[in-house]
Amino acid sequence: MRLLNRTAGRLSRHRRGPLAGLVVLLLGLVISGSLYTAFSPAQADSQPSETDQVAQGKELFLASCSFCHGQNGEGVPTVREGYQLGPSLVGVGAAAVDFQVGTGRMPMVQPGQQAPRKPPVFSDEETAALAAYVASLGPGPAIPNESDYSIEGLSEEEREEAISRGGQIFLTNCTACHNFNGAGGAMPRGGYAPSLHGVEGKYIFEALLTGPQQMPNFSNGNLSPEEKRDVIAYLDSLEDNAEYAGFTLGGLGPVSEGLFAWLLGIGGLVGAAVWIASHTTRTKKSKVNP
Ligand code: HEC
Ligand code: HEC
Incomplete structure (x- = not known):
């Protein structure tokens, strides 16, 4: 007790x-x-958390990108006229990184005119980490959802309509640089607008969102996601039907077609001028000399 x-x-x-x-x-x-x-749901420990992804992205960035884009993505100022290592990436958004790294343009091998498309250097996971890190530097366009750019779910009829709307949009906004059938063309100062054949829908959407290099950007306010998808459907239809333009003159590109138009067009004009001249003189003559 x-x-x-x-x-x-x-x-x-x-x-x-x-x-x-x-x-x-x-x-x-x-x-x-x-x-x-x-x-708690099992995926909580199988997926890397957002901060892990940003940390992984930062590590990759420091190793592969900071030389040109700065330690914190702030860019490296122009050292001399016309020579920039890399622009600031603050606010370019995850979509720009996914496009540039996914199409192999970045990391650029050496500073130059224009980074060419090449096989990507990073895995999908690493690309996503780089994108997450850059997105953490400032708000910018996000990577689009598959439902935004995929044309798989469209019915035959919807697809036909999308293709014709997309063709119109392409004609007014894109042909100036990318040519009528998307074959690409030269740009001022040694640049070029690449061929759009074989480009995945996701990268078309991202190129529109971010406007790489000399290309203007078409934000979702300018060109709605549906209109972007229409353009994707149109470009896809060119794949199915490479001779879409009908008469490609051997597919030698704008130069041969231009030459053809020149010969035929100017030839026709000269012919018409000669014909008109000969007829007017004859009528004048007949008036003066009855
Ligand atoms: C040798 C220098 C160099 C390296 C290395 C490099 N870049 Fe770039 N980057 C550039 C230049 C120059 C441009 C602008 C010209 C262009 O787009 O062709 C650019 C453009 C970009 C853009 C587009 C910006 C915009 O306004 O849309 C992104 C995104 C980008 N780089 C990401 C990266 C990432 C991520 C890496 C590392 C994996 C990387 N870069 C490595 C030089 C470089
Ligand atoms: C002022 C000229 C210009 C206009 C207008 C333009 N582009 Fe571009 N486009 C370019 C250039 C230049 C590039 C290459 C950028 C680079 O290499 O970094 C490009 C790249 C692209 C790419 C990336 C292709 C690849 O190889 O990965 C796509 C897709 C694209 N453009 C689609 C379009 C569409 C669709 C339109 C119309 C809505 C359009 N562009 C309008 C100049 C233009």
């Missing part, structure tokens, strides 16, 4: 003491923690 009293006394003393509170708090934390891990 005396012993019991003493233990009870000790317990209540402990309960009231500052340590007891701490013990109860710790116990509560342990229990709720284990309950949480038991019931």
